[in-house]
Amino acid sequence: MNIAVYGCGSLGTIIGAYLSTTEHSVDLVDTYDAHINTLNKEGATVEGTTDFHVNVHALKPEEITKTYDLILLLTKQTYNSTVLPMIKNILKTDGVLLSLQNGVPEELIQQHIPKKNIIAGSVEFGATFKSPGVSALTTDFTAFKNYALQIGELNSEITLRLKTIKTILDSIGNTHLSDNLLGTKWSKLLINSAFSGLSAALNCTYGDVLKHPLAFKIAMIILDEGIKVGRANHIKFAHMANHPIDNFENHNAPEKLNSFMQPSKNLEASMLQDLRKQRQTEINNINGLIVEIGEKVKIPTPFNQKIVDIVTTASQTNQLPEFEKSLKSLLQNV
Structure with a gap:
């Protein structure tokens, strides 16, 4: 072949x-x-x-x-x-x-x-x-x-x-x-929106998000927004490595989410790598897609939108995001 x-x-x-x-x-x-x-x-x-x-x-x-x-x-x-x-x-x-x-x-x-x-x-x-x-x-x-x-x-x-x-x-x-292909793609999209999006917006690894209480709280909020958007869009979420993604709705089961993500703690978002190389990112195809569909199904997605804004600004200015500055900007939505 x-x-x-x-x-x-x-x-x-x-x-x-x-x-x-x-x-x-x-x-x-x-x-x-x-x-x-x-x-x-x-x-x-x-x-x-x-x-x-x-x-x-x-x-x-x-x-x-x-x-x-x-x-x-x-x-x-x-x-x-x-x-x-x-x-x-x-x-x-x-x-x-x-x-x-x-x-x-x-x-x-x-x-x-x-x-x-x-x-x-x-x-x-x-x-x-x-x-x-x-x-x-x-x-x-x-x-x-x-x-x-x-x-x-x-x-x-x-x-x-x-x-x-x-x-x-x-x-x-x-x-x-x-x-359940669509459910699989959506479940992966939600994990990417939370952890890849934050990795790019905070200029850090997934592990940095997992061990920082406020950053991890924001990851759960981003995930919750995506779950609600997908549910309103009639998506049946597939399990990720035997983990039901919708179990994390409403910020539930933080310990299980943290444990689930630990094997990926050393991962750094490809979007962050793109920012470093001054390449166009896929932010509009990840967090931006959740914002776009959220508007259609009338589900607010302020944290996903903020991630899009931070990464887009970094791309346009060729300046990498700063962890504390981006975190402070995101916390304004809490």
Whole structure:
């Protein structure tokens, strides 16, 4: 099977590295010249909570000369308008595009790729891009291997092709099959809005949020806003690693939420990494999406809006947020 990992940043590098240990033909696709060159010359290195190295084959989009049976989409949603038409040209007519992007991008993807060719998923581990060819796994290694990915059909069926793709992805880590795809994507969106959003807005790791009482309180408020918005939008939330997300509504079960997030305590939001590199963030596709849908279903989302404001200002001014200053701004909403 011809497989492409399209978008090889922190997550894509790790996914591509482990897939490259299989019998399949795997290409890591990215636009970063130095990264592509290092991957081809020195291989992919995964450090952090593990130590793994493997030779890989990498190339730039314009260098692709074949079509693929399976494409794993890991680019940021901000690039979808240019990336998706390119993917359409390299995906076989009976091929599968597996969307592993943050948020809920499948509606936009269907404007370019036929619905029958799409499977959606959720990455359940965190990583940091360290340097060309090197990515650091920030999630506990055992947790990563036990629960690396979650995938599902758009119609919620557990199909033969879904099971086939799982056997391939299990080389990365245990891949769970979902019969509630939309609920899965929403549950992941809510965790990202609370912890990735705060990581970017406070310029800190998830662990910094978990151990700071006021920051953690704000995380629970952000999560509560998202739960209420999703419920009003008729979403049936999927469990995250056997944790019912809606159990955290109304700021309930803080100890369980803290425990649930501990394996990701070393994670730093990719949006924060984008701010440091002066790149466009996905804030409008994460916290901004909750604000947008909240307006439609008439659920107030002041804390999600404040996160959007802080990160947007940081992006526009090229100045990283300051923990205490951002925290004070958020606490004005309490």
